[in-house]
Amino acid sequence: MSTVRHHVIIGSGVAGNQAAETLREHDPDSRITMITISRLPFFNRYDLPRVFRGERDWRRFIIYPAAYYRDNRITLRRATRVVNVDSASQILKLEHKESIHFDSLLVASGAGAYLPEELSEFRPLLHGFGAFRDAVTVADALPKGGHAILLGGDTIGLDLARTLLDTGHRVTLVAGPYTFWPHEVTPEERPQYIAALQRMGIVVVEAQSRGGIAAIEPGAKGLSARKLTFEDGSELAGDVVMPFFGIAPSLDFMLGSGVDIERGLLVTPNLRTTNENIYAAGDVCQIWTDKARRYCFYHGWKNVRAMGELAARNITGANEPWVPTQDEALHLTADGKIQSPFWEYQ
Amino acid sequence: MSTDIQIAIVGSAGDGTIAAGDILRRAMAEMGYRVISFDVYPPEIRGFGKCIARLRVTDEQAYSLKPQSDVLVSLDDSHAIPHVNEAREWGAVIYEGGSVGPLAEGAHISAHIDPGQIPYNAPIRELSEKSTGSARSRNVVVLGYIAGLFRLSVDPFLRALNSKFKGKADVAKKNEAALRAGFEEGARWFRLDDIAFGPPPAKNGGATVEMISGNAAVVRGALDAGIDNFFGYPITPATSIMERLASEMPKHGTRLVQTEDEISAIGATIGAGFTGARAATATSGPGLALMAEMLGLGVIAEIPSVVYVSQRGGPSTGMPTKTEQSDLNMAVHGGHGDAPRIVIAPTNVEGCYRCGGKAFEMAEAYQTPVIVLLDLYLSNRYETVPFPAQPPFEADTNRYADTRGGKAAGFKRYALTEGHVSPRSIPGQAGGMHVATGLEHNELGRPNDQSAMHTAMSRKRHEKLKAALKHPDFTAYKRFGDEGPVEVGVIAWGSTFGEALEAMILAREEGIRCAALKVVMISPFPTEAVAAFMADSGATLVPELNYQGQFAGILQAHVARPVTRLARVTGEPMEVGEILAEIRRLAGRTPARQAA
Numbered sequence: 036m037s038t039v040r041h042h043v044i045i046g047s048g049v050a051g052n053q054a055a056e057t058l059r060e061h062d063p064d065s066r067i068t069m070i071t072i073s074r075l076p077f078f079n080r081y082d083l084p085r086v087f088r089g090e091r092d093w094r095r096f097i098i099y100p101a102a103y104y105r106d107n108r109i110t111l112r113r114a115t116r117v118v119n120v121d122s123a124s125q126i127l128k129l130e131h132k133e134s135i136h137f138d139s140l141l142v143a144s145g146a147g148a149y150l151p152e153e154l155s156e157f158r159p160l161l162h163g164f165g166a167f168r169d170a171v172t173v174a175d176a177l178p179k180g181g182h183a184i185l186l187g188g189d190t191i192g193l194d195l196a197r198t199l200l201d202t203g204h205r206v207t208l209v210a211g212p213y214t215f216w217p218h219e220v221t222p223e224e225r226p227q228y229i230a231a232l233q234r235m236g237i238v239v240v241e242a243q244s245r246g247g248i249a250a251i252e253p254g255a256k257g258l259s260a261r262k263l264t265f266e267d268g269s270e271l272a273g274d275v276v277m278p279f280f281g282i283a284p285s286l287d288f289m290l291g292s293g294v295d296i297e298r299g300l301l302v303t304p305n306l307r308t309t310n311e312n313i314y315a316a317g318d319v320c321q322i323w324t325d326k327a328r329r330y331c332f333y334h335g336w337k338n339v340r341a342m343g344e345l346a347a348r349n350i351t352g353a354n355e356p357w358v359p360t361q362d363e364a365l366h367l368t369a370d371g372k373i374q375s376p377f378w379e380y381q
Numbered sequence: 382m383s384t385d386i387q388i389a390i391v392g393s394a395g396d397g398t399i400a401a402g403d404i405l406r407r408a409m410a411e412m413g414y415r416v417i418s419f420d421v422y423p424p425e426i427r428g429f430g431k432c433i434a435r436l437r438v439t440d441e442q443a444y445s446l447k448p449q450s451d452v453l454v455s456l457d458d459s460h461a462i463p464h465v466n467e468a469r470e471w472g473a474v475i476y477e478g479g480s481v482g483p484l485a486e487g488a489h490i491s492a493h494i495d496p497g498q499i500p501y502n503a504p505i506r507e508l509s510e511k512s513t514g515s516a517r518s519r520n521v522v523v524l525g526y527i528a529g530l531f532r533l534s535v536d537p538f539l540r541a542l543n544s545k546f547k548g549k550a551d552v553a554k555k556n557e558a559a560l561r562a563g564f565e566e567g568a569r570w571f572r573l574d575d576i577a578f579g580p581p582p583a584k585n586g587g588a589t590v591e592m593i594s595g596n597a598a599v600v601r602g603a604l605d606a607g608i609d610n611f612f613g614y615p616i617t618p619a620t621s622i623m624e625r626l627a628s629e630m631p632k633h634g635t636r637l638v639q640t641e642d643e644i645s646a647i648g649a650t651i652g653a654g655f656t657g658a659r660a661a662t663a664t665s666g667p668g669l670a671l672m673a674e675m676l677g678l679g680v681i682a683e684i685p686s687v688v689y690v691s692q693r694g695g696p697s698t699g700m701p702t703k704t705e706q707s708d709l710n711m712a713v714h715g716g717h718g719d720a721p722r723i724v725i726a727p728t729n730v731e732g733c734y735r736c737g738g739k740a741f742e743m744a745e746a747y748q749t750p751v752i753v754l755l756d757l758y759l760s761n762r763y764e765t766v767p768f769p770a771q772p773p774f775e776a777d778t779n780r781y782a783d784t785r786g787g788k789a790a791g792f793k794r795y796a797l798t799e800g801h802v803s804p805r806s807i808p809g810q811a812g813g814m815h816v817a818t819g820l821e822h823n824e825l826g827r828p829n830d831q832s833a834m835h836t837a838m839s840r841k842r843h844e845k846l847k848a849a850l851k852h853p854d855f856t857a858y859k860r861f862g863d864e865g866p867v868e869v870g871v872i873a874w875g876s877t878f879g880e881a882l883e884a885m886i887l888a889r890e891e892g893i894r895c896a897a898l899k900v901v902m903i904s905p906f907p908t909e910a911v912a913a914f915m916a917d918s919g920a921t922l923v924p925e926l927n928y929q930g931q932f933a934g935i936l937q938a939h940v941a942r943p944v945t946r947l948a949r950v951t952g953e954p955m956e957v958g959e960i961l962a963e964i965r966r967l968a969g970r971t972p973a974r975q976a977a
């Protein structure tokens with residue numbers, strides 16, 4: 036019988052790619068298959084705002100050339116969706132009905148943008164920002180000097196706001212409980228952070244002060260493309276409306292797998308799920324934390340990358356616990372600027 | 382070139398792969414692009430063999446297909462998987478995103494797409510079923526998808542589709558729905574590849590550009606030159622010449638007869654030629670072998686005849702659906718005795734037209750059989766060809782004797798003349814001389830086996846052909862690339878010349894001084910031109926599709942200089958990359974030095 040192990044990774048984001056690299060290092064003879072819905076090879080999503088600076092060639096975003104995958108014998112299966120994982124027989128099924136057997140499985144399927152239910156009916160009028168295509172589409176929809184309305188205002192959105200302002204656009208933030216997510220900002224701290232946003236040039240509208248969002252509609256002909264109406268009847272016109280309400284783990288395909296799930300895939304500190312052959316890393320997992328006595332999410336690309344590396348090490352025989360690598364607190368610099376540790380790029 | 386896009390569609394027999402390629406090339410040609418295309422069929426007549434339709438779309442006529450395609454379409458993953466590497470980096474791979482039944486790991490093409498290629502996993506089957514009620518139109522869905530994805534107008538596709546299904550309104554309607562469904566799907570996809578169709582070239586003034594296969598071009602040449610009779614027996618890959626003529630000749634009031642075999646076909650062709658008709662036959666290597674004896678009669682009796690030969694893999698039944706250039710020796714030398722004949726080999730589809738028609742002029746002008754040597758790759762490939770408003774062929778190039786009145790007295794059918802061509806008369810011509818003998822003869826055509834006469838007549842039959850090298854309005858050979866001394870000279874003939882030319886162009890782009898000589902007339906051999914070219918060449922490369930290097934052998938019999946043979950019998954066209962690698966080697970450019 037072949038002793039070559041087949042390591043399968045679901046997801047080709049930071050976690051998945053770091054894991055693949057580490058697996059290759061620690062198990063040189065193994066087969067590695069990385070599966071992703073994406074049609075593009077790996078790029079850092081924090082790079083997406085560059086699209087607004089005129090960078091439209093996706094090849095300038097990708098981290099590794101095609102040869103990297105060939106040289107490292109990593110089978111990268113793009114445009115491929117996993118729909119089911121049978122943990123007992125160690126087989127996963129792809130949407131096109133192909134079955135793949137795994138010896139070890141790392142779920143690194145990340146998370147998608149979360150949209151509060153009350154806004155879901157307006158989804159067709161909203162511009163997403165999770166993928167390269169989304170970034171190009173929204174950049175195309177935003178005219179020179181145009182007006183972007185950002186809803187929620189998580190750190191991903193605020194990072195984009197910085198680029199939008201820098202590139203001569205107007206930004207209005209419809210703020211609420213998700214503003215600054217995943218950073219925890221106390222009610223006492225909040226005004227100073229809001230003021231900092233305003234100093235950056237962002238117009239801040241507290242949704243609550245207007246009774247919440249009532250409707251999002253296409254703008255009238257000749258006017259801005261979108262019209263946002265608040266419950267108090269006041270209106271806001273913009274060229275694009277983009278939701279930034281944090282993220283929700285992508286794990287539909289794990290629902291029948293028998294692995295424990297809360298909001299994310301539940302893993303031990305060494306990132307193993309309730310099945311000994313299945314690990315998870317990145318935005319999709321919640322890690323047991325002795326100190327907090329609960330399963331916690333850890334955000335930010337540095338944490339995610341470290342998780343990918345740790346999971347791969349543990350899959351190949353180590354038994355090390357997760358230690359967060361990144362401070363998650365929001366700061367104000369001496370000159371009153373907001374600084375998030377998530378905005379420190381490589 | 383601002384547009385240079387090669388599309389390959391791979392499927393199984395029954396998937397409509399070849400039909401899709403046909404519609405695609407018609408649509409592209411209608412848009413004004415230049416097209417070269419070549420389809421690969423399975424050897425099996427029934428069953429589920431692999432079919433590949435490949436076409437290269439350009440704004441200037443290309444000479445060959447590229448080794449890598451920009452777009453690869455899978456209509457059948459089991460056949461397409463071995464070809465997936467054919468799609469270039471950042472090129473598109475279009476395939477069925479779903480599957481009817483469960484698949485083992487690796488059975489879906491997505492498992493084999495390189496990270497450098499762009500996957501387009503379209504719901505092809507679903508769109509076909511939704512739009513037509515069956516999965517049969519997957520091939521047409523794919524065409525619509527290509528049009529939508531690359532932002533091309535759907536109208537030329539619709540017109541090509543409707544002309545393909547002319548007279549079958551119901552089929553056309555269903556396929557139109559499939560085309561539109563595919564188009565809408567393709568148009569909504571976000572493009573990640575870097576494939577760009579530039580604007581089509583402006584319409585060619587005067588000439589009409591048509592998309593046509595090599596065999597169809599031969600037929601058009603024959604018709605434009607006024608063919609009177611055709612006699613033939615079917616054989617791959619020449620059959621379509623006869624099929625087309627069978628439908629066209631009656632419209633011109635001329636006759637085609639399917640004979641019982643190739644021996645009858647050549648016999649009847651020579652017989653018709655004897656009567657003054659423009660007559661031809663078409664065959665492949667095995668048929669040419671059967672014709673060899675009769676060709677000797679045509680030579681000695683000095684009767685015009687045209688034989689179109691499309692080569693395939695041999696010997697014997699060999700590889701009937703694969704291309705090869707291995708009948709050259711037989712075309713030039715095949716037969717008994719010293720039996721010189723004219724052998725011309727077109728190098729592209731336009732050349733098929735010219736040679737197809739010019740062959741009649743030469744047969745008449747030099748009173749001899751003329752073999753037009755094609756091969757499967759040339760016969761079956763399509764190119765856009767600018768046809769001149771007026772056919773470039775002389776209606777009658779016979780040198781009939783004037784036997785009217787008292788002038789018949791001195792008439793000698795086989796007179797030894799200065800130019801070695803004798804005046805001719807045809808049966809029924811008053812005062813003429815109507816002999817046609819296989820025996821060696823004297824000037825009057827009477828049997829004569831005297832050594833001096835045999836020597837004189839043999840010389841006459843050889844010498845008269847030399848003038849063919851300068852036949853009016855015919856390119857017997859042509860030099861391309863750098864003038865003067867070059868590091869490497871490439872000499873090629875027939876269908877391989879396209880690849881040789883492309884390789885030469887690429888070599889020049891790499892800074893290698895290089896030229897290519899196209900040799901269309903192989904018998905008589907253009908010795909002077911070839912010798913001059915070789916004198917300019919530091920090294921001479923002869924790529925061809927046979928094992929022995931048959932052309933190189935003939936060349937060296939005429940020009941005693943060394944050549945490097947690149948002889949391949951893969952059954953496929955020669956690869957440009959292989960010729961280029963050999964040019965680099967001969968020019969002393971190792972890859973390392975190149976990089977430096």
Ligand SMILES: Cc1cc2nc3c(=O)[nH]c(=O)nc-3n(C[C@H](O)[C@H](O)[C@H](O)COP(=O)(O)OP(=O)(O)OC[C@H]3O[C@@H](n4cnc5c(N)ncnc54)[C@H](O)[C@@H]3O)c2cc1C
Nearest residue numbers: 046047048049050072073081117144145317318335336377
């Ligand atoms: C626009 C944007 C900007 C961001 N900016 C920052 C920033 O500035 N700083 C920061 O620290 N973090 C930032 N983040 C967050 C950071 O990018 C994420 O934390 C990180 O990408 C998570 O990595 P991951 O590997 O867990 O998952 P992801 O990167 O989300 O990758 C998930 C992968 O799983 C695949 N997948 C999902 N479901 C399936 C399935 N069913 N079958 C097959 N494959 C599947 C996806 O195709 C994808 O390849 C940003 C995120 C976004 C979207």
